[in-house]
Amino acid sequence: MFQRYMDSQYRRPTGLVGQWIGRKMLQQHQPENRWTVNLLDIQPTDRVLExxxxxxxxxxxxxxxAFQGFVAGVDFSKAMVSAASKLNADAIDTGRLEIHHGDAERLPFADSTFNKAFSIHSIYFWTNPAAALREMWRVLEPDGTVVLTILPKERWNEADPDAPVGTPECKPYTGAELSVMLTQAGFTSTAIKSDANREYRSNYSVVARK
Ligand SMILES: C[S@@+](CC[C@H](N)C(=O)[O-])C[C@H]1O[C@@H](n2cnc3c(N)ncnc32)[C@H](O)[C@@H]1O
Incomplete structure (x- = not known):
């Protein structure tokens, strides 16, 4: 019961609890956020979507x-749109960063808008991940890069790898499952990158190209 409530808050943070979860994630997820940004190898003129x-x-x-480029983010939690807008007020003011309230399944961008796209600890919560991955494919330019960072399913309960994991609100995936889903969405050259230092269990990404 409590686990399902917490999963629903991580899925879509709302209200005061959601604001608290947001502050917690800001600290807790820094290693995998930095890992992902590093993998993306951001260049000054890149156009990037999260x-x-x-x-x-x-x-x-x-x-x-990407100080000469363009960055956009889409999140369906109003609490997170508000938190991220405050944290990034300066970049938003310059026009280099756009924050959108919206769903991964319907991205408010034209085809081929970005050359890089990524997502961290989010795909477990998507109702229709196949539709969302097709959207990421659509808004990337040919040869664009996608990076999906996750805590892979086999690491959710390492003490008992056969125990069921996830809830109706949260569906963990293995890297192999994500690779198949990316291929079905039209991506190629899928590869799994993971940190040799197992202390950082979520420094684990599936990378692919359009
Ligand atoms: C566990 S949080 C991770 C946040 C951040 N990436 C991090 O690493 O700290 C998951 C985020 O994905 C967002 N999210 C979940 N499903 C979504 C969807 N279908 N469309 C857009 N955003 C979604 C949630 O609102 C939440 O902010």
Whole structure:
């Protein structure tokens, strides 16, 4: 019961609890946010999209690196849109960063708008991940890069790998499952990247190209 409530808050933070979860994620998820930004190898003129930005740490880092480019984020939690907008007020003012309230399944961008797209700890919560991945494919330009960072399913309960994990609100995936889903959405060259230091269990990403 409590686990389902917490999953629903991580899925879509709302109200005061959601604001508290946002502050917690801002600290807790910094290693995998930095890991993902590093994998993306952001260049000054890159056009980058993040789905499910939460409190907005990764887009803050990306906007600093893509200082001649354009960064956009989409998240369906109003509480996170508000938190990320505050954290990134300066970059938003310059026009280099756009924060959108919206759903991964319907991205408010034209085809081929971005050359890089990513998402961190969010795909477990998507109702229709196949539709959302097709949307990411659509808004990326040919040869664009996608990076999906997750805590892979086999690491959710390492003490008992056969125990069922997830809830109706939250569906963990293995890297192999995500690779198949990315291929079905039209991506190629899928590869799994993971940190040799197992202390950082969520420094684990599936990378692919359009
Ligand atoms: C667990 S939080 C992770 C936040 C952030 N990426 C981080 O690493 O701290 C998941 C985020 O994904 C967002 N999210 C979940 N499903 C979504 C969807 N279908 N469309 C857009 N955002 C979604 C939630 O609102 C939440 O902010």
């Amino acid at each position: 789905i499910g930005f939460g409190p907005g740490f990764a887009i803050q880092q990306v906007a600093k690196l």
